[in-house]
Amino acid sequence: MEQMSLEARVGRLEDDPPIALEAVDFTVVDPTALRRRFAEIFTYIATVEGAVPQNIADITTLLPDLGPLDRRFLVLWEGHELAHSAIFDALRARLELPERNGIDRPAPPTRPRRSFMAFGALAKVTWLQDVFKLVYLARGAMNEHMTYDCYRYLGHHFDSLGEHALVRTVTEPIRRQEAAHLGYYRLAAATHRRTLSAAQVRLAGHITARTYAPVGSTPAGRDESGRVFTGLAGAHVDAVLDAVQDIADQLLGADSRPLPRFVHEAMAECLGRTGAGPDPTGCPTWN
Helix, strand or coil: CHHHHHHHHHHHHHCCCCCCHHHCCCCCCCHHHHHHHHHHHHHHHHHHHHCHHHHHHHHHHHCCCCCHHHHHHHHHHHHHHHHHHHHHHHHHHHCCCCCCCCCCCCCCCCCCCHHHHHHHHHCCCHHHHHHHHHHHHHHHHHHHHHHHHHHHHHHHHHHHCCCHHHHHHHHHHHHHHHHHHHHHHHHHHHHHHCCCCHHHHHHHHHHHHHHCCCCCCCCCCHHHHHHHHHHHHHHHHHHHHHHHHHHHHHHHCECCECCCCHHHHHHHHHCCCCCCCCCHHHCCCCC
């Protein structure tokens, strides 16, 4: 039944094609307000959503034994996310914001990052590959939940500014697709977890807690990540982080020992509220 449920989720994604630019109503009421309030956020969204081919190259190097259903999902996920990136690039162009680096030029061939190549060599051991797969699926669910919430709050901002066309044809359709991605990742992670030993689950939790950074952030771009997420969620940012931590606890918690509150700690680091933590540059960031 669970396999059928995963099949059904992939089928639902196949029935919801990437959002075409022609379907988007770019009518803008107050372009000055959008430029002032969201220029950095729109660039960040377009960049992060457009990084999916790199993410797929990394994941398929790390997990060479992904099954057909996993690979079907990755193809669908890539199509959706690249369309989201194109929408925000088009919106940026309508607002006459500076061109994002790489726009309107062919993407260079995507090579897996060195950290993923190194961990992929370790994944030749089936026991470890199963651990890494749980990390990947759990991190996917965490990232999709944060992304879903960010589009939800962006929609609230648009609505308050009277930008109802953008709510109807941008944030709501994208949020629906992100929710479907989240549903797939959560079920796939929970299903995979039940095939693992307690030791494997504990190791997956440890790796995640040590390497986690908010979706799209890198050691060089953490300040930007903090500004974007707090700019969208505002006073509700702790509730967003609580929900992401809950997913980690559900999918990666083992025994009676709770996971550390690493989601909040990672965002605090982005916001400059803590000292330098562990340097994740030598490990996959899993974004």
